[in-house]
Amino acid sequence: MPFQLAQRAERMNPSIIREILKITERPGVISLAGGLPSPDTFPIEAMREAAERVLRDTPREALQYAASEGYGPLREWVAHELTGRGLSVDASQVLITTGSQQGLDLVGKILIDAGSTVAVESPTYLGALQAFAPYEPAFLSVPCDDDGPLPESLAVAKGARFLYALPNFQNPSGRCMSEARRAALVEAALALKLPIVEDNPYGDLWFDAPPPAPLASRWRDGVVYLGSFSKVLAPGLRLGYVVAPKPLCPKLLQAKQAADLHTPGFNQRVVHEVIRNGFLRDHVPTIRARYKAQRDAMRAALEQQMPAGCHWTVPSGGMFFWVELPEGVDAMKLLPQAVEHGMAFVPGSAFFADHPRHNTLRLSFVTVPAERITQGIALLAQTLRECVK
Numbered sequence: 001m002p003f004q005l006a007q008r009a010e011r012m013n014p015s016i017i018r019e020i021l022k023i024t025e026r027p028g029v030i031s032l033a034g035g036l037p038s039p040d041t042f043p044i045e046a047m048r049e050a051a052e053r054v055l056r057d058t059p060r061e062a063l064q065y066a067a068s069e070g071y072g073p074l075r076e077w078v079a080h081e082l083t084g085r086g087l088s089v090d091a092s093q094v095l096i097t098t099g100s101q102q103g104l105d106l107v108g109k110i111l112i113d114a115g116s117t118v119a120v121e122s123p124t125y126l127g128a129l130q131a132f133a134p135y136e137p138a139f140l141s142v143p144c145d146d147d148g149p150l151p152e153s154l155a156v157a158k159g160a161r162f163l164y165a166l167p168n169f170q171n172p173s174g175r176c177m178s179e180a181r182r183a184a185l186v187e188a189a190l191a192l193k194l195p196i197v198e199d200n201p202y203g204d205l206w207f208d209a210p211p212p213a214p215l216a217s218r219w220r221d222g223v224v225y226l227g228s229f230s231k232v233l234a235p236g237l238r239l240g241y242v243v244a245p246k247p248l249c250p251k252l253l254q255a256k257q258a259a260d261l262h263t264p265g266f267n268q269r270v271v272h273e274v275i276r277n278g279f280l281r282d283h284v285p286t287i288r289a290r291y292k293a294q295r296d297a298m299r300a301a302l303e304q305q306m307p308a309g310c311h312w313t314v315p316s317g318g319m320f321f322w323v324e325l326p327e328g329v330d331a332m333k334l335l336p337q338a339v340e341h342g343m344a345f346v347p348g349s350a351f352f353a354d355h356p357r358h359n360t361l362r363l364s365f366v367t368v369p370a371e372r373i374t375q376g377i378a379l380l381a382q383t384l385r386e387c388v389k
Helices: 009-013 016-023 044-057 072-083 099-111 126-135 153-158 179-192 244-259 265-276 279-305 331-339 370-388
Strands: 094-097 117-120 138-141 161-166 196-199 223-226 238-245 320-324 362-363
Touching: 009 362, 044 244, 044 265, 072 094, 072 238, 072 265, 094 099, 094 244, 099 126, 099 196, 099 223, 099 238, 099 244, 117 126, 117 153, 117 238, 153 179, 196 265, 265 279, 331 362, 331 370
Parallel strands: 117 138, 117 161, 161 196, 196 223
Antiparallel strands: 094 238, 223 238, 320 362
16 A cells, blocks of 8 residues: 555544444344434424425525634524533633544644643543544543542642543543542642643533532633533534633634534534524423433442442443443453343443453443333343353
8 A cells, every 4th residue: 555654543443332333233132332313303393394494494504614713693592502501711711523433533632732731530432532543642531430530639630731531421421520639639730730621521411410510610711511411412413612711712623624614504503493493491401311211220220230349330320320240250251251241331441541441331221112222131140150150
């Protein structure tokens, strides 16, 4: 081949989750692996009607090139919504992105130099590791407990470009930071002058009570905030947003322009048409109710089926259970056996930047009916018992 790959290309690796999803296409496999929203929650009729109105009222504008910053009324909506949650921003700080995954890439592009340190939770979102890796950082895992990063341990990240954190129903662990932990974490980060990149794709998916105010509300100049419409509307729209301190906005915009000029304007107008009159106030609670029932089904199945030595924390929102298997069990080696039995999960080792814990796995409960969840957990338990024997 006459082409020579760049060094950064060597740091690009396939998503283990995407590879596992190929396995789960086998007929009859109960997949508790993919972190996909339930398609039963997609507001298909509302989208159809909104698309018709956009094509009727503003067809030329919707199908033309658009502003790199994003559709003005949608940016205004995001700013107003976040201000109501304690994060005081204006529309000039909002950049509409092609999914929040692009937001991670843009942040990495403007903040990471080769060899610079990026601090992450342990475990952390695999997609963020993939987005940041081509910019050649040195990843540093911050010690965590069931409440998130330990503020007293944050000193290990002094000098890092930023701390990447998911405070709400984290992927993969499902944990949600308490009010006290958020306050202590931001206080420690402020003392160290350690910026934070706060990723919040799951914050609206709470079951009993909404999560505390964003980290960004406690340090406006030191936190970049990322959000998404994928979990509350539909991921196929590929709509997310970045809210940044004003000094960062010009460089994020330039990075966006270089990447794709702008996020599809038609999609932005359709989404704004759907949500502008309060649609999400009625729609999101139906998602929460559905996911809570499926969470409860998985909790009951785990309690009834899993052998001794397994541990998990019941999530108060989001889409995932994080399971610790008995010491010595390697979830990656367990997966092929589980697939043979008819179920699939995601091995937990993929979610660690360093020092992976091989006896962990992630289970998603939102795309599988309750009865199938019960069957899938029973098959997992059977596989595990056979492995331990």
